[in-house]
Amino acid sequence: MTPTRLRAIFFLAYIIIAGGLWTASEWWERALAKRSGAPLISPGGCYRLEAFKPFWVLPNIFHPQPDLNGVGSPKWFPGWGSPGFYKLYDQRNGKLISETKIYDREAGAWGMDWGEGSGFVYSGLIPIGPNLTDCMGDRPTRVNPQ
Structure with a gap:
């Protein structure tokens, strides 16, 4: 894997994880x-x-x-x-x-x-x-x- 491709995969994974945590936090901030x-x-x-x-x-x-x-x-x-x-x-x-x-x-x-x-x-x-x-x-x- 090239460094550019690795950076792109890391950035995409970061966006997906951060978006998932943000969505989950909208629920748990009230539920808990x-x-x-x-x-x-x-x-x-x-x-x-x-x-x-x-x-x-x-x-x-x-x-x-x-x-x-x-x-x-x-x-x-x-x-x-x-x-x-x-x-x-x-x-x-x-x-x-x-x-x-x-x-x-x-x-x-x-x-x-x-x-x-x-x-x-x-x-x-x-x-x-x-x-x-x-x-x-x-x-x-x-x-x-x-």
Whole structure:
């Protein structure tokens, strides 16, 4: 084998392995994530919010940081303060309502809005998920028995 051909094979193998690890890391960063803190129950009892710290093998700087508004492109090589994501559940039956992207909670999460007026649950600037139709603004609606 010539040195040029050997370099080409090495480069191709590197690209395939790196691409495979990148794809696998998209799965394991959420599947192996650790819960950070106790679940937060909404005052009206409709929602349960759980925060997670992603399982990252590579240093934080190698993970792109999404735009909080979802409009801009991700920021590459960011300085993460506290990476994490949220899962929003229906507290009454335990069903998953939504799961967020991984955000820097230090930059955007500073208080809870359970959907009063907006119909959407937010943690600071981080959009978490929609209100359920029978529990808008964290106020459960009464169902009259028939």
